[in-house]
Amino acid sequence: MMKQLKTEIVAVGTELLLGQISNTNAQWLSQQLALFGVNVYHHTVVGDNLQRVKAIFNQAHARSDVIIVTGGLGPTDDDLTREAFQAMSGMDIVEHAPSMDKITAFFTKRGTNMTPNNRKQARVFSGASVLENHAGMAPGMIVTHEERIWVFLPGVPREMKHLASTSVFPYLQNLTGEKQVIKSMILKFIGIGESQLEHELYDLIQNQSNPTLAPLAQESGVVIRLTARHNSETEANSLLEQTKAQVEDRLGEYLFGVDEQTIEQQIIDLLKSSGKTIAAAESLTGGMFTDKLVSVSGASAACKGSIVCYDTDVKRNVLGISEEVLVEDGTVSEVCAEQMAEKVSGLLGSSYGISFTGVAGPMSIEDQQPGTVFVSIYDHMNKRSETKGYHLHGDRNSVRHRATIKGLEFLFNYLKSTLE
Structure with missing residues (x-):
């Protein structure tokens, strides 16, 4: 009885290589197989070319115990999965009568003529376990060849999931014996680099x-x-929680979420639970920060809105930044950032104001180099401001994106320290 199955997923289809569709089949299969203790070692994508598909099949046969192939079982000339496997294995292909009857009945019921190439979908390998496809035409197959298990599934996600769930997973669980669960947890950190994080957890890793x-x-x-x-x-979940606690003991100040949690979700939750609100004044970020917040369901209870003040006249005439600040300190300055945060809080009636000003590039502004960014938070209740300056690297859009992330990090830490 096979206890550990080294598994590979091969997706056949030129449309995947062209980026016309995403390989969601492999993602879903890997997630589901983990629940049965089946290890997926390789994901491979190959186009609709007989020699290349055959070469990939030979490679998979040499390194994996189970090879799951999705796609290439349809009726057209570029559906080459059967032909490639036959060329590799030498196995005979026969017409599966029940599948052929089903295909014929489909066209009869619709009152349309069946083109001859549709017979191709009923072709299976001699001796294969044929998996009836209740969601489509082409059946799936499970074939054993030279001590390797080959699973052939349609590429249409709905059909693939149906056959995998009803036939393939029970078959593989039978091979692995007792069900083993593989569970994962994602811990998310901000404000710490990868190298520093790895250093702090070196012994655990x-x-x-x-x-x-x-x-x-x-x-x-x-x-x-x-x-x-x-x-x-x-027990798997318990092991994860124990290790999470060890990590949190060392790096809890940087941990902001688990699995699907986002920092913007955490910010909205902190604001809502305390009855506070936020408004933003965005110059170089141009609304990117507020877009992050309002992507969270229920954000309207905490996010008042924003003023995109990219132009100096908007800073002057809409926000009300003083002429003295604009002339003497400049729009890209700590002083201007502080006034922007305070003014937007007052204009929109929010508990906090946050502002972004800086130089995204590629040219310098007011003798400030590209990547220079100021972010300020104004706390209306305490009548005080906190401002941070950053020197960010990258092209124009990278600077804007990183400024947005820095603003989220700054605001999250500020709220944690003052609200919790």
Whole structure:
């Protein structure tokens, strides 16, 4: 009885390589297979070319115990999965009568003529376990060849999921014996770099076994993926919680969320739970910060709105920034940022105001270099401001994006320190 299955998922279809559709089949299969303790080692995508598909199949056969193939089972000339596997394995292909009867009945019921190429969808490998497709035409197949298990599924996600859930997963669970659960948890951090985070957790990472820890850098911060294995889902979750507590003891000040939680969601939750509101004055970010907040369901209870004050006249005539500040300190300055945050709080009647001003690039402004950014928070109740200056790297849009992330980090930490 096979206890550990080294599994590979091969997606066939030129449309995947062209980026016309995303390979969501592989993502879904990997997520589901983890619940059965099945390890997915490789994702491969190959176009509709007989020789290339055959080469990929040979590669998969050499390195994997189970190969799940999605796509290439349709009626057209570019559906080459059967032909490629036959060329590799030498197995005979026969017409599956029940599948052919189903296809014929489909066209009869619709009152349309069946083109000859539709017979192709009923072709299966001799000796295969044929998986009846209740969601479409082409059946799936499970074939054993030279001690490798090959699973062939349609590429249409609805059909693939139906066959995988009803036939493939039970079959694989039978092979693995006792069900093993693989559970993951994503811990999200902001305000700390990947190298520093890895340094702080060095001993945990080096001594990891179950759960495992994997630091990953992302645009909006750093994440750690914890992965636990156990034959009990409850115990797997317990292992994750224990390791999370160890990580939190060391890096809790940077941890802002778990799994699907976002920093903007956390900010909205903090504001709503305390009955506070926020308004923004955005120059270089041009509304990106507010867009992040309002993407959260229920944000209207905490986000008053924003004023995009990209032009100096808008800062002067709408926000009411003083002429003295605009002339003497400039629009890209700590003083201007502070006035922007205070003015927008007053204009929109919010508990807090936050402002963004700076130079996105590519040219300098007011002798300030591209990447120079000021973010200010005004606290209406306490009548005080906090302002931070940043020197951010990257092209114009990267600077704007990073300024937005810095603003979210700044506001989140400020709210945590004053509201919790």
